[in-house]
Amino acid sequence: MKTVYGPVPSWRFGRSLGIDPVCRFREKVCSFDCIYCQLGRTKHKIIRRKKFVSATRIENDLKEALKRAEADIITFSGSSEPTLAANLGEIIERIRKISDLPIALLTNASLLHRKDVRKELAQLDVVATTLDAPNQKLFEKISRPHKSITFTSLLNGILKFRKEYKGKLALQMMFTKENADYAGEMAKIAERIKPDEIQLNTPLRPSPVKPLSPKEMEKIKKKFRKFSVISVYDAKKVRAKPLDLHETEARRPEKR
Numbered sequence: 001m002k003t004v005y006g007p008v009p010s011w012r013f014g015r016s017l018g019i020d021p022v023c024r025f026r027e028k029v030c031s032f033d034c035i036y037c038q039l040g041r042t043k044h045k046i047i048r049r050k051k052f053v054s055a056t057r058i059e060n061d062l063k064e065a066l067k068r069a070e071a072d073i074i075t076f077s078g079s080s081e082p083t084l085a086a087n088l089g090e091i092i093e094r095i096r097k098i099s100d101l102p103i104a105l106l107t108n109a110s111l112l113h114r115k116d117v118r119k120e121l122a123q124l125d126v127v128a129t130t131l132d133a134p135n136q137k138l139f140e141k142i143s144r145p146h147k148s149i150t151f152t153s154l155l156n157g158i159l160k161f162r163k164e165y166k167g168k169l170a171l172q173m174m175f176t177k178e179n180a181d182y183a184g185e186m187a188k189i190a191e192r193i194k195p196d197e198i199q200l201n202t203p204l205r206p207s208p209v210k211p212l213s214p215k216e217m218e219k220i221k222k223k224f225r226k227f228s229v230i231s232v233y234d235a236k237k238v239r240a241k242p243l244d245l246h247e248t249e250a251r252r253p254e255k256r
């Protein structure tokens, strides 16, 4: 498999060329096992960082893709939590050398309590961190995290990162029937974090969990009126042509 996929049409970022620094498909690894994950159940919950693919491999795949891809942004995401890659800092440095495109990263925030991870992410233009629950009980129910991660450590990591980070910090919240009634509490937590943007999502892509309706999402949006908010139902439709459909669908399955 290649380590670069897309470009994919992202409702948040436009035409996004994906970087997958983990690239594990047969046995999914992640620090979470989110109930809505479009990649299926996590086989191995891990929290220790490790080098999955070399920075040279990613650099070569990206050089190749950049010759043909029409993209607005390069985004770390893919088949797992990208901060689990121990060589993330080196990969970011290599990308900066070969491309002027802005770089974003989507994270579940499980490793933001670590200073080395926050330092590496500080180099990025955009970081979108997920927060799907307002307390430990719901966090366990929705994110099914590695046993060493608590809601408090997750939130403290995000708060620390917010203080240090100079780029654009987006807070992504995935709403389903599990947390739909907690939007008010989530908004209060968001007030402490002070993100530059709130991204309200519901699983419109293939997922084991049903999405909320536009009406339900509109009700949730009202709780976030103090913020700059984008919601998946309101987002402008973007077109993007992936270089390789197979590589892209492995990370981003489509509804048939």
Ligand code: SF4
Pocket: 030, 031, 032, 033, 034, 036, 037, 038, 039, 042, 079, 080, 081, 108
């Ligand atoms: S953090 Fe992302 S990759 Fe990991 S289980 Fe949740 S949705 Fe899936």
